Amino acid sequence: MNNENVFFNPGDAIASSHDFKEARRSAQIIKADKPTAGQIVIAKNTKNGTYAIYLADKIRDDKQGEPYEIKDKL
Known part of the structure; x- marks a missing residue:
């Protein structure tokens, strides 16, 4: 998968983790x-x-969010 950089507001996160496998689960x-x-x-x-x-529709622009790198999509 190609890595894609986007911006999200951290407060919009559904969940978070320090471990990718846990986040994917x-x-x-x-x-x-x-x-x-x-x-x-x-x-x-x-x-x-x-x-x-995140829900994909929560993507923000660079003035309203922090930079993230998309690792997986479901």
Whole structure:
């Protein structure tokens, strides 16, 4: 998967983790519980290295968010 850089407001995160596998497992559970919620992305904060789970429609511009690198999409 090509890495894509986007911006998110950290307060919009559904969940977060320091471990990618744990973040992915959480994202799968969220997606299974709410299959109509839209696309879920797992993003790595480029400043502190933590992973966060967001709904894809929460992407912001560089003036309203922090930089993240998309690691996976569900």
